[in-house]
Amino acid sequence: MSSIDTPADVPRPRAAATRPAPTTLTWVTLALMTTASVASLRAAPTMAVYGLACVFLYLVPAIVFLLPTALVSAELASGWNGGVYRWVSEGLSKPLGFLAVWCQFAMTIFYYPSLLGFVASTIAYIIDPALASSGPYTAIVIVVLYWTGVWVSSRGTKALAGLASWGLIIGTLIPGTLLVVLGMVFLGQGNPSAAPMDSSHLLPQWTGLASLVLIVNNFLSYSGMEMNAVHVSSLKDPAKEYPKSMFLAMGLVLLIFILPALAISWVVPADQLSLTAGVMQAFDAFFSYFGIGWLTPIAAVALISASLGGMLTWLAGPSKGLLEISRQEGYLPPFLQKLNKFGIQQNILVTQGVVTTVIALGYALIPNVSSVYWIFSVITTQVYLIVYLLMFAAAMRLRRTQPDHPRGYRAPALGVLCVVGLLASLAALCIGFVPSSQFGSGSVWSYVAIVGGGLVILGFVIPWAFLKFRKPSWKTAPATTPSEGEQA
Amino acid sequence: MSPTRFASEHKWVYWGAIVILVGLLITGLIRYSSVKRNNETLTKANQLQEELEKAGYPSPDTDTLERLLGTDGGQVCEDPGSALKTALWKIQQANGAAGPGMRPVITDTKAVEVERIVLQVYCPDELDDFEDSLDDLKTDDTVRR
Numbered sequence: 017m018s019s020i021d022t023p024a025d026v027p028r029p030r031a032a033a034t035r036p037a038p039t040t041l042t043w044v045t046l047a048l049m050t051t052a053s054v055a056s057l058r059a060a061p062t063m064a065v066y067g068l069a070c071v072f073l074y075l076v077p078a079i080v081f082l083l084p085t086a087l088v089s090a091e092l093a094s095g096w097n098g099g100v101y102r103w104v105s106e107g108l109s110k111p112l113g114f115l116a117v118w119c120q121f122a123m124t125i126f127y128y129p130s131l132l133g134f135v136a137s138t139i140a141y142i143i144d145p146a147l148a149s150s151g152p153y154t155a156i157v158i159v160v161l162y163w164t165g166v167w168v169s170s171r172g173t174k175a176l177a178g179l180a181s182w183g184l185i186i187g188t189l190i191p192g193t194l195l196v197v198l199g200m201v202f203l204g205q206g207n208p209s210a211a212p213m214d215s216s217h218l219l220p221q222w223t224g225l226a227s228l229v230l231i232v233n234n235f236l237s238y239s240g241m242e243m244n245a246v247h248v249s250s251l252k253d254p255a256k257e258y259p260k261s262m263f264l265a266m267g268l269v270l271l272i273f274i275l276p277a278l279a280i281s282w283v284v285p286a287d288q289l290s291l292t293a294g295v296m297q298a299f300d301a302f303f304s305y306f307g308i309g310w311l312t313p314i315a316a317v318a319l320i321s322a323s324l325g326g327m328l329t330w331l332a333g334p335s336k337g338l339l340e341i342s343r344q345e346g347y348l349p350p351f352l353q354k355l356n357k358f359g360i361q362q363n364i365l366v367t368q369g370v371v372t373t374v375i376a377l378g379y380a381l382i383p384n385v386s387s388v389y390w391i392f393s394v395i396t397t398q399v400y401l402i403v404y405l406l407m408f409a410a411a412m413r414l415r416r417t418q419p420d421h422p423r424g425y426r427a428p429a430l431g432v433l434c435v436v437g438l439l440a441s442l443a444a445l446c447i448g449f450v451p452s453s454q455f456g457s458g459s460v461w462s463y464v465a466i467v468g469g470g471l472v473i474l475g476f477v478i479p480w481a482f483l484k485f486r487k488p489s490w491k492t493a494p495a496t497t498p499s500e501g502e503q504a
Numbered sequence: 505m506s507p508t509r510f511a512s513e514h515k516w517v518y519w520g521a522i523v524i525l526v527g528l529l530i531t532g533l534i535r536y537s538s539v540k541r542n543n544e545t546l547t548k549a550n551q552l553q554e555e556l557e558k559a560g561y562p563s564p565d566t567d568t569l570e571r572l573l574g575t576d577g578g579q580v581c582e583d584p585g586s587a588l589k590t591a592l593w594k595i596q597q598a599n600g601a602a603g604p605g606m607r608p609v610i611t612d613t614k615a616v617e618v619e620r621i622v623l624q625v626y627c628p629d630e631l632d633d634f635e636d637s638l639d640d641l642k643t644d645d646t647v648r649r
Contacts, residue, residue: 056602063600065615065647073600127604130595137592142532145579149586168517175514179521217648226610226644236605273600286647287561287618288568294579295596297572304568313532317525326603383587390594390608397607452608454594456640 041250043257045177047264050244052184053329054265055272056322057192057315058134059237061298063273064280065289067211069220073234074273077440078266082238084437085404086266087427088411089242090259094424095414097254099246099333100407101341106418107410111483114347116406118479120243121334121368123396128327128372129379130393132158134295135323138316141296155380159373161324166369169331172358173250176328183325187318189268192276198306199279210288211281225450232447235440236397237273241265242407243333246340255424295319335364346490347482353492390454395470398448402475404441408434545570552625559621561614577626584623585633594637613643 041049063070092103100120105113136157140147147153169176203209211217220227241262251257280289284301296319300312339361342348348364356362378385412434414421427433451463549569557563573580583589597611620638623631 054603054605059598059600059602062596062598065612067648069648070600123604127606130591130606133588133592134595139528141579142528142535144535145582148579148592149583149589151588154588171514171517175517178514178518182518219648221646221648223644223646226646230599230609230646233599233607233609234601236607237599237601239601239605240603273602277600285562285564286612286649287556287614288564289615294592297579300572301568304571305565309571310533310536313536314529316532317529320528321521321525330604379591380588386587386591387594389591393595393598393606394608397605400604448607451642453597453611453642454608456642 040252041173041177041247043251043261044264045181046244046247046251046258047261047268048181048184049177049247049329050241050261050265051268051272052180052188052322052325053243053333054238054240054326055188055269056319056326057188057195057272057276058295058319058323059273060192060195060276060280061289061295063277064211064284064298065286066220067281067286068213068217068278070277070281071274072219073231074237074270074277076231077235077237078270080436080440081235081444082241082266082269084408084433084440085238085241086262088408088430088433088437089245090262090425091423091427091430092407092411092414093242093245093248093258094255095421097249098340099248099337100242100403101337103414104406104410105341107412107414108406110341110345112406112410114341114345114483115475115479116403117334117337117341118482119399119402119475121338122474122478123400124330124334125368125372125375126392126396127330128162129158129376130389131323131327132161132376133379135161135320137294138296138320138323141294142313142316151381155377158376158380161327162372162376163369165324165327165331166365168328169365170356170358170360170362172360173247173332176332180325180329183321183323183328187320187322187325188272191315191318192272194311195276195279195302198302199282202283202305209282210285213282229447229450229452232443235444236400238269239397239400239404240330241269242403244329246333246337253424255422259425331365332360335361335368339364342490343492346486346488346492348486348490350490350492353490390452391466392470394448394452394467395474398445398467398471399475401441401445401448405438405445408437408441539571539574541570542575544575545573548573548575548626552622555621555625556618559617561618561621573622573626577622580619580622581627581630584627584630585637590637597641610646611641611643612647613645614649615647616641616643 063073066073096102096106101113101117104116133154136154137148139157140153168179220230245258248254248258280298280302283305284298288301289298296312296316299315300309303309303311339353343353352363352367354363379389380386412431415430449464449467451458451460455463546566549566552569553563553566572578595606597608598606599609601607616638623634
């Protein structure tokens, strides 16, 4: 039993009084939500440039990062409700649990403007390409779509689960299958693959640090696999269903990432992909080859629906985790803990919305902000890696300190998985300090200072301030204990 | 009831999403059919083909080039040096993530250079602004050809 499921005869604080019964999700829906939050065809043209090596670039991170993340989070979620905050709280300490969920929450704030900026440019591609360089247009699209997402999220898990699942099916699975089928038709017609498919092209070109940056940064392709564990209490039998859900999601994510990228690389040469200056032009080049270019606007609408579906899962997950630990430990003011009639963390969503809107408007309207926006994506992925470091450390400790705690699923060789996951996360954290293409010829130390400074402020100073200034009266829910009715 | 089905309490959410997406779809299909090819699109496509071959790139299909770039370069030439377009373009020089794990990498040199040639052919007046951001881009040979 989680903190959500306190018996009716236990007096409840006011903030929780309106909380309805948990929504039931099927494990397949949760798998689709997880897949929607991680995978999309948006990355396919980018990776198609690498040809056959894209398999390597996705498989190696899958072995050293996706597998540990998926299996470890499956064990943790099958034993402890609530997601990373609960796992880290139980395994390490409550303040570190807050740090984990804060980092998961904070990193999403900078994700929405770039995601919705992409959606705005895709809509512009459909309506009028000139709009893509218009700041006011982009700002309006970001704000309208983001707040619509907040409204949908505030309607409850059921509403967003449906939209996220349909977004994945319509926007990723169907068009992804079409890409793969067309690619196979292309090869079946006797055409040679545009990208060489022999064994000498299995590995990416090795050019030292640049190749290392590419390979290690790809670990982050799978970040977010654990995020929907926060909805585990919505499953009928979480202990059995969550691991099944993770395995299905893992398979889908791998297929969605690898096969469409390969299919594009068969048909469109790498250098022609790059003359397109955008994801949609890459799809246009692919479909035009088959004389079905009219499918491009359909693919654009599909990508839009997939992106928005993915956004909904990110809106709902981390903020829910933040709410749970804040209610129990009083880490956030009561105003932010208020729930709406659907039991959703409305005020957190709205506050997050205000911050995101300010950032998004800056992104769309202030040239200097948009020009350096990519650096925020580095900082936020650095912050997110803290979540994984804490998660793997907590999993190892929980096996040692609570070996008999009922778990619906026990990950094989958990220690090895955690060590591999920790090392992969540390490697990704270190490689985040290597300047990327966009930094040009600037000083390496300036880059390290900017990324390091951002990491310290966003990942440590702000959560420390919340911990420092919290008040006992901010606790609005009883804290859970290890023995408190977990599902087995 | 499965939440993936049309729950009656959320029907307006679902219907709203469907109406907007279908509207976009119809708009996109109408706009697509309005794109015309003529002698000028063919001339430009041939010119680009020559320039690319001269620079050592594979010869692209002219049909595709006509459709993609038309006479004026289409979206590629829509203010490519603007902050927003540059931001989107730079964010795309990234790893294989589609979610919040998107992170910039060190881009392949040849893959980026092609865009410069496209701009030279289709919209040379936009080249200067774009050159600044392109010249400042650190690249390496990360694609095995």
